[in-house]
Amino acid sequence: CGMSPAGLPPASLLALAAAALAVAAVAAWRRPRPLREVLFFPSPPCCLEALLAEAPARPCPCPLPRADTSLSRLVRRLLSARRSLDLCIFSFTCPQLARTVHLLHRRGVRVRLVTDAQYMGLPGSQIGRLRRAGIQVRHDQHSGYMHHKFAVVDRRVLITGSLNWTTQAIQSNRENVLVVDDAACVKPFLDEFERIWEEYNPANYSFPKVGH
Amino acid sequence: CGMSPAGLPPASLLALAAAALAVAAVAAWRRPRPLREVLFFPSPPCCLEALLAEAPARPCPCPLPRADTSLSRLVRRLLSARRSLDLCIFSFTCPQLARTVHLLHRRGVRVRLVTDAQYMGLPGSQIGRLRRAGIQVRHDQHSGYMHHKFAVVDRRVLITGSLNWTTQAIQSNRENVLVVDDAACVKPFLDEFERIWEEYNPANYSFPKVGH
Numbered sequence: 001c002g003m004s005p006a007g008l009p010p011a012s013l014l015a016l017a018a019a020a021l022a023v024a025a026v027a028a029w030r031r032p033r034p035l036r037e038v039l040f041f042p043s044p045p046c047c048l049e050a051l052l053a054e055a056p057a058r059p060c061p062c063p064l065p066r067a068d069t070s071l072s073r074l075v076r077r078l079l080s081a082r083r084s085l086d087l088c089i090f091s092f093t094c095p096q097l098a099r100t101v102h103l104l105h106r107r108g109v110r111v112r113l114v115t116d117a118q119y120m121g122l123p124g125s126q127i128g129r130l131r132r133a134g135i136q137v138r139h140d141q142h143s144g145y146m147h148h149k150f151a152v153v154d155r156r157v158l159i160t161g162s163l164n165w166t167t168q169a170i171q172s173n174r175e176n177v178l179v180v181d182d183a184a185c186v187k188p189f190l191d192e193f194e195r196i197w198e199e200y201n202p203a204n205y206s207f208p209k210v211g212h
Numbered sequence: 213c214g215m216s217p218a219g220l221p222p223a224s225l226l227a228l229a230a231a232a233l234a235v236a237a238v239a240a241w242r243r244p245r246p247l248r249e250v251l252f253f254p255s256p257p258c259c260l261e262a263l264l265a266e267a268p269a270r271p272c273p274c275p276l277p278r279a280d281t282s283l284s285r286l287v288r289r290l291l292s293a294r295r296s297l298d299l300c301i302f303s304f305t306c307p308q309l310a311r312t313v314h315l316l317h318r319r320g321v322r323v324r325l326v327t328d329a330q331y332m333g334l335p336g337s338q339i340g341r342l343r344r345a346g347i348q349v350r351h352d353q354h355s356g357y358m359h360h361k362f363a364v365v366d367r368r369v370l371i372t373g374s375l376n377w378t379t380q381a382i383q384s385n386r387e388n389v390l391v392v393d394d395a396a397c398v399k400p401f402l403d404e405f406e407r408i409w410e411e412y413n414p415a416n417y418s419f420p421k422v423g424h
Contacts, residue, residue: 010222010225013222013225013226013229014225016229017225017228017229017232020229020232020233020236021232024232024236034394034396036394036396036397038397038400038401040400040404042356088386090374140386142384143384144254144380144383144384144385144386145381145384145385145386146385146386147374147375147381147385147386147387148374148386148387148388149374150374150388160373160374160388160390161372161373161374162302162359162360162361162362162372162373162374163359168356169357169359171356172354172355172356172357173356173357173358173359174300174352174356174357174358174359174360174408175359175360176360176362176372176401176404178372178390178397180392180397182246182248184246184248185248185250185390185392188250188252189250189388192252192388196386
């Protein structure tokens with residue numbers, strides 16, 4: 001009397017059912033929420049000193065608003081990097097984003113930057129400045145463009161979209177940036193980055209023969 | 213005798229526990245797999261006749277391979293549209309993609325196309341051809357670019373990335389296209405599309421005053 005068909009006392013069965021439901025609920029609750037952020041541009045000019053100042057600084061005296069904007073959100077995402085930042089950026093002229101990348105480099109984050117050979121030499125390009133700061137930069141050697149505009153933070157978070165890292169694009173264009181962390185999206189971009197990084201290794205550059 | 217603490221016979225409790233587990237398993241199994249496709253370019257030239265021919269056609273005599281390429285995958289995704297295709301494309305010169313959009317229009321899919329005012333007039337642009345085919349097109353009136361390159365299929369699938377719809381970009385550039393269907397990504401792009409579609413309503417165009 002008091003034993004169930006499975007040979008267990010009924011109270012154990014009730015506990016078993018409750019435990020199964022509890023495990024399912026905890027598993028659903030503990031699964032980290034996937035990261036999905038969409039940023040649209042243009043983004044109004046804003047002061048990023050509070051994010052980018054290296055020492056806790058006095059409040060910046062500039063008249064720009066310290067608003068939460070698409071640009072400030074993008075900068076925050078980049079600044080979350082602790083170990084690595086892999087960048088594939090077609091056109092890079094925005095001083096604020098260059099400062100962000102430089103800051104990460106000084107913090108010891110491993111920054112690798114791939115860019116387009118034709119655009120890196122244009123006026124306003126931040127590539128030379130970043131190179132002089134010691135950041136590794138590689139570029140294509142093709143007539144086609146290295147037209148990607150993506151970043152991978154800590155090999156875990158993908159930031160991609162239509163936005164070139166230019167002040168013109170940030171302040172004047174209709175643009176989008178998508179931030180996601182699911183591996184099915186991130187992994188192909190990491191692989192593409194590694195493919196390009198190797199392909200653009202300076203050891204592989206070819207130089208036209210120069211006559212005497 | 214034979215009743216559990218909850219007042220149910222033990223067999224019922226066992227059945228209850230089994231049912232709870234079965235429901236959880238079926239729920240996990242039936243959850244549609246999220247769509248995550250990443251396409252990289254350049255994509256080699258390929259024959260798309262098998263996809264784009266309106267009547268079941270004889271095999272195309274052209275010498276191009278009928279390979280599975282990033283371009284053919286992009287075309288397939290677009291051709292999956294049954295009700296609507298919302299397009300925001302900065303530069304649109306690729307005849308194969310124009311043919312894809314035109315085909316959907318003729319099938320009765322509601323196509324809306326937003327593009328950039330400066331780029332739509334450049335040589336090779338497909339915008340005029342699509343307009344003449346009866347497709348609704350709207351464009352900006354700004355000095356900044358309408359630089360988005362995204363499509364939403366049936367308000368459910370987002371196709372976005374760095375790729376302009378140009379043969380140059382498809383065949384020569386390093387580019388990416390991401391295809392996703394989770395609402396947290398799709399919804400903001402749908403909202404952005406509707407915002408732009410209204411903002412670029414010709415009723416809102418302003419024209420410079422012309423002197424006499």
